[in-house]
Amino acid sequence: MRAVVMYAPGEVRVDETERPTIVEPTDAVIKLAATCICGSDLWPYRGADDVHHQPMGHEYVGVVEEVGADVVEIRVGDFVVGTFFSSDNTCEICRAGYQTHCVHRGPGAVPGAQAEYARIPHADGTLVATPAMPDHDLVPSLLAASDVLGTGWFAAVAAEVGPGKTVAVVGDGAVGLLGVLAAKQLGAERIIAMSRHADRQSLAREFGATDIVEERGDAGVERIKELTDGLGAHSTIEAVGTQESMMQAIRATRAGGHVGYVGVSHEVVLPGEELFFSGVHLHGGPAPVRRFLPELIKLIWDRAIDPGKVFDLTLPLEQAAEGYRAMDERRATKVLLTV
Amino acid sequence: MRAVVMYAPGEVRVDETERPTIVEPTDAVIKLAATCICGSDLWPYRGADDVHHQPMGHEYVGVVEEVGADVVEIRVGDFVVGTFFSSDNTCEICRAGYQTHCVHRGPGAVPGAQAEYARIPHADGTLVATPAMPDHDLVPSLLAASDVLGTGWFAAVAAEVGPGKTVAVVGDGAVGLLGVLAAKQLGAERIIAMSRHADRQSLAREFGATDIVEERGDAGVERIKELTDGLGAHSTIEAVGTQESMMQAIRATRAGGHVGYVGVSHEVVLPGEELFFSGVHLHGGPAPVRRFLPELIKLIWDRAIDPGKVFDLTLPLEQAAEGYRAMDERRATKVLLTV
Numbered sequence: 001m002r003a004v005v006m007y008a009p010g011e012v013r014v015d016e017t018e019r020p021t022i023v024e025p026t027d028a029v030i031k032l033a034a035t036c037i038c039g040s041d042l043w044p045y046r047g048a049d050d051v052h053h054q055p056m057g058h059e060y061v062g063v064v065e066e067v068g069a070d071v072v073e074i075r076v077g078d079f080v081v082g083t084f085f086s087s088d089n090t091c092e093i094c095r096a097g098y099q100t101h102c103v104h105r106g107p108g109a110v111p112g113a114q115a116e117y118a119r120i121p122h123a124d125g126t127l128v129a130t131p132a133m134p135d136h137d138l139v140p141s142l143l144a145a146s147d148v149l150g151t152g153w154f155a156a157v158a159a160e161v162g163p164g165k166t167v168a169v170v171g172d173g174a175v176g177l178l179g180v181l182a183a184k185q186l187g188a189e190r191i192i193a194m195s196r197h198a199d200r201q202s203l204a205r206e207f208g209a210t211d212i213v214e215e216r217g218d219a220g221v222e223r224i225k226e227l228t229d230g231l232g233a234h235s236t237i238e239a240v241g242t243q244e245s246m247m248q249a250i251r252a253t254r255a256g257g258h259v260g261y262v263g264v265s266h267e268v269v270l271p272g273e274e275l276f277f278s279g280v281h282l283h284g285g286p287a288p289v290r291r292f293l294p295e296l297i298k299l300i301w302d303r304a305i306d307p308g309k310v311f312d313l314t315l316p317l318e319q320a321a322e323g324y325r326a327m328d329e330r331r332a333t334k335v336l337l338t339v
Numbered sequence: 340m341r342a343v344v345m346y347a348p349g350e351v352r353v354d355e356t357e358r359p360t361i362v363e364p365t366d367a368v369i370k371l372a373a374t375c376i377c378g379s380d381l382w383p384y385r386g387a388d389d390v391h392h393q394p395m396g397h398e399y400v401g402v403v404e405e406v407g408a409d410v411v412e413i414r415v416g417d418f419v420v421g422t423f424f425s426s427d428n429t430c431e432i433c434r435a436g437y438q439t440h441c442v443h444r445g446p447g448a449v450p451g452a453q454a455e456y457a458r459i460p461h462a463d464g465t466l467v468a469t470p471a472m473p474d475h476d477l478v479p480s481l482l483a484a485s486d487v488l489g490t491g492w493f494a495a496v497a498a499e500v501g502p503g504k505t506v507a508v509v510g511d512g513a514v515g516l517l518g519v520l521a522a523k524q525l526g527a528e529r530i531i532a533m534s535r536h537a538d539r540q541s542l543a544r545e546f547g548a549t550d551i552v553e554e555r556g557d558a559g560v561e562r563i564k565e566l567t568d569g570l571g572a573h574s575t576i577e578a579v580g581t582q583e584s585m586m587q588a589i590r591a592t593r594a595g596g597h598v599g600y601v602g603v604s605h606e607v608v609l610p611g612e613e614l615f616f617s618g619v620h621l622h623g624g625p626a627p628v629r630r631f632l633p634e635l636i637k638l639i640w641d642r643a644i645d646p647g648k649v650f651d652l653t654l655p656l657e658q659a660a661e662g663y664r665a666m667d668e669r670r671a672t673k674v675l676l677t678v
Contacts (some may be wrong), residue, residue, distance in 0.1 A: 092570060093594055101618050102595030103569070230442070232429060246611065255432055255440030255624075261615070268611025272585065272604030279440050281622040285594075285615045 003115035004056045004320040004337075009047035012056070012321040020112070020119035025068035028123030030080060032062040032126055032339040034143045035114045036311065037323050039173050039334075040264055045324055048266060056123040056320075057114025058084035059147040061139060062339075064127075071123045078129040081142050081297060082120055083289040084109045089125030091136050099125070099262065099290035111267075114320060115272060116339055128293040131301060140301060140308025140336055144178065145296040148334065149307040150289030152178030152239065153296065156186055158260030158283040159235035163187035168224050168232075169209075170249045171239030172200040174310040175262060177207055179237040181307060185299070186207025188235070194220055194248075200333065203309060217244055224252040233257060238284070243268050255279030311336040342454035343395045343659040343676075348386035351660040356394070359451075359458035364409035369401040369419060371678040373482045374453045375650065376662050378512050378673075379603055384663055387605060395451025395659075397423035398486040400478060401678075403466075410462045419662040420481050420636060422460055422489065422628040423448045428464030438464070453659060455678055468631040470640060475640060479647025479675055483517065484572075484635040487673065488646040489628030490601050491578065492635065495525055497599030497622040498574035502526035507563050507571075508548075509588045510578030511539040513649040513673040514601060516546055518576040521645060523529030524546025524638070527574070531566060533559055533587075538576030539672065542648060556583055563591040572596060577623070582607050594618030601626055609651035650675040 003017040020029055036059050044051035064078045074080060087094050087102035094102050102124065112118055120126055134142060141149075152175045161167050167183040169176050172195035183191045184207060192211040193204035201212050213223045225232055232254035238245055241263025249259050251272075261284030275282070299305045313332035315323050323335035342356040359368055374400050383390035403417045413419060419545075426433050426441035433441050443461065451457055459465055473481060480488075491514045500506050506522040508515050511534035522530045523546060531550040532543035539552050550560045564571055571593035577584055579601025588598050593672035600623030614621070638644045654662050662674035 050366070068444045092568070096595045098595035100617055229431070241615075243611075256437035265611030265615040268615075270609040270611060272580075272582075272607025272609060274579075275609070275621075275623045276600070276604040277608075279437055279622065279624040282614075283620040285618040 001040050001116035002317055003112055004317065006044060006054045006056050008039070009045060009051060012045070012324045014318050014320055017055070017115070019117050020068055022068045023119065024121060025070035026122050026300050027068045027122065028064050028071055028074055028120050028127065029066045030060070030062040030120060031065045031117055031295060032060055032113065032115065033079070034139050034339060035337050036143055037114070037327055037337065040148060041324070042328055043264070043266065052153055055112035055115065057112060058107035058109040059143060060113040060118055060145060061143045065117065067123060072209050073124045074127050074129060075313040078313045079133050080127040080129050082110065082127045082292060083293065084147050085286065086110055086121040086126040087290055088122045089290060094125065096326055097288055097291040099288040100286040113315065114337060126290065128297060130297055140311050141295065141300045141306055143336065144307040144310060145293060145300060147289060148174040148310060149178045149296055150292050151175050151287040152237070152287065153182040153292050155179045155183035155260040155262040155284065156237060156289035158258070159237050160258040161186045161188050161235045164189050165233070165234040166190040166192070166228055168192045168194065168236045168252045169239065170194050170236065170245050170252070171263060172197060172204065173239060176237065177203055177310055180204050180209050180247050181207040181305060183237070185305065192224060192233065206309070217248060220248055229253070235260070239263050239270070241265050246270065246323040249276065250278055250280055253280045257281070258283070260284055299307065310334045314338060340450060340455035340657055343656065345383060345390050345393045345395050348384060348390060350393070351384070351663045352659050353659055358456050361407045362407055362458065363459050363460060364407040365463065366407045367403050367410055367413055367459050367466065368405045368456055369396065369399070369489045370404045370456055371399055371401040371452065371454065372418070373478050373678060374399050374676050375482055376453070376457050376674045376676070377486060378514065378530065379524070380663070381667055382603070382605065384667060394451035394454065396451060397448040398482060399457055400482045400485060404456065406462060410469045413466050413468060418467050419466040419474050420484050420632060421449065421466045422632065423486055424625065425449055425465040426459040426629055427461045433464065436627055436630040438627045439625040442574065442592050453656065453676060454646060455650040464555060467636060469636055479650050480645055482675065483646040483649060484632060484639060486628060487513040487583045488517045488635055489617055489631050490626040491576070492631050492657070493522040493600040493626035493628065494518045494576040494578060494599040494623065495521035497597070498576050499597040499620070500527050500574045504573040505529040505531070505567055506573070507531045507533065507575045507579065507591045509533050509575065509584050509591070510528060510602060511536060512578060515576065515578035516542055516649055517646050518578055519543050519548050520546040520644060522576070524644065531563060531572065545648070554586060559587055561592040567593070574599070578602050580604050580607070589614065589617055589619055592619045596620070597622070599623055606624065649673045653677060
């Protein structure tokens with residue numbers, strides 16, 4: 001089968017590889033309908049994370065081709081949405097809603113989903129079937145649910161977004177934009193998107209942003225304070241993962257407010273004393289998308305939300321290298337790969 | 340009047356100083372009934388914070404001697420418990436329960452409460468009157484409510500302690516011990532106190548600890564994991580404020596669990612990536628004791644709790660220097676000064 005492999009930073013190829021098969025009795029093998037490139041795939045692409053001949057991709061939707069002997073809920077022929085960490089969804093941590101930290105999850109994310117087929121461990125706990133085969137136009141939104149929507153949604157929940165609240169969103173990538181969408185769905189009164197790109201500002205407004213702040217760093221914080229009677233946001237979504245974005249998020253939040261952070265923290269160090277005196281709540285990490293999948297699939301199925309709009313470039317799997325380049329050069333926010 | 344002044348690290352004297360008077364119409368002047376030495380007073384005493392001829396003390400109970408023209412709720416003759424930051428208790432931040440971050444609070448803690456008299460700004464918002472003049476034996480507990488009990492209580496609330504939960508408490512000073520008491524009152528199922536001092540272990544058990552862990556650092560974390568099916572505590576109270584204690588608290592907590600931290604963070608830096616992948620909630624800072632004071636005073640008045648037991652040394656104000664030495668040398672957990 002064809003699969004995307006990153007040989008080294010900046011070097012992405014589509015190789016002919018062996019089609020995965022059932023290994024554990026709880027596995028499923030799915031035939032991908034669509035996959036995509038994640039903002040986090042750019043970390044190794046840019047040399048910020050080690051990479052050596054790595055099968056890429058952890059976002060996927062597709063049709064179940066084969067299941068192991070112990071799989072009882074997911075059936076061959078189901079159209080499924082899966083999450084980037086596998087989880088049994090029955091352990092104590094899963095039941096508390098933190099499936100990304102399942103005590104039986106593997107050592108890392110589901111690998112190799114930028115491919116024709118993928119093996120998914122703990123199929124019953126990791127995959128959620130759609131009510132029927134989806135209309136073609138729903139596929140991008142269902143694919144978004146697999147990671148970026150689920151991650152933006154978790155950030156909003158972690159930031160305790162709710163009715164009457166003012167929400168600031170740091171980061172205008174796919175996750176930040178879908179954090180805006182999540183904040184809107186969760187009833188936020190005011191949503192301030194921090195963005196300096198006209199196309200992303202436009203999508204943020206479409207998703208529910210009421211204000212746009214173009215300033216960054218201290219100036220961005222000042223602007224948020226001005227918009228909130230000097231107090232700061234109730235809830236701030238951090239969707240970048242750099243030192244600057246984390247401090248911007250913490251400083252833009254009022255005492256007693258909540259920061260939900262989902263940008264993978266790279267070389268971030270938080271000054272304890274400033275955090276102490278800020279009085280904010282901090283919660284985040286790899287999003288337990290599985291917790292939200294049933295709800296998100298329903299919203300998409302009912303056409304209440306259209307998160308698939310974050311895909312602004314669609315390419316066949318064969319052109320994955322061009323997809324990576326487009327995202328790296330910020331010519332695209334999020335690239336969908338058809339399989 | 341007599342007042343405790345720290346001239347320099349390690350140098351504490353009782354001076355004759357000017358008795359405070361009403362400055363702002365929202366002030367009250369109180370005659371102290373008792374005051375005490377805080378663990379945080381040891382930071383400057385040990386040279387970790389700058390200090391130069393500083394009036395000391397921010398924990399106090401006493402009788403109102405005089406009020407400004409705009410004070411309407413607090414009356415002359417009331418016995419009051421106050422908090423270490425003044426707050427108007429009417430601004431948006433106060434109403435959200437974060438009085439320590441009141442938009443009208445002064446630049447620092449209420450100063451100079453280790454004295455015969457103290458001026459308290461925003462008297463109506465900072466002080467809470469007891470139902471009547473308290474019995475003599477209730478005074479230590481009411482004094483504890485002013486800071487250490489309120490701070491331990493906030494840590495437990497920040498750590499989302501509740502029924503069915505396993506709580507770990509890092510730090511066996513007065514705040515940690517009262518964090519144990521708070522966890523018990525808030526319904527925790529299991530309370531693991533981390534302590535290697537027999538007298539403090541004993542008080543921890545009296546306050547509700549079900550388990551004692553003597554190990555520290557990584558070994559302490561391992562022990563907590565062993566006691567919790569490998570998962571870690573649901574809620575961890577951090578009541579020290581060092582790098583080791585913060586990391587111990589974070590690592591002892593399960594994914595999705597909550598760390599409530601109230602030790603003043605000194606030179607603490609939190610590694611972003613580890614925090615990200617830990618999946619814990621982090622909340623803390625200077626405790627908004629005012630939020631809890633009415634409830635705490637009621638519990639003490641009804642003799643449901645006896646937090647005054649943390650005072651294991653009582654000295655007259657004149658012997659403040661000996662009180663500081665006793666706490667510095669860990670001969671005392673918490674020193675009460677009679678006025």
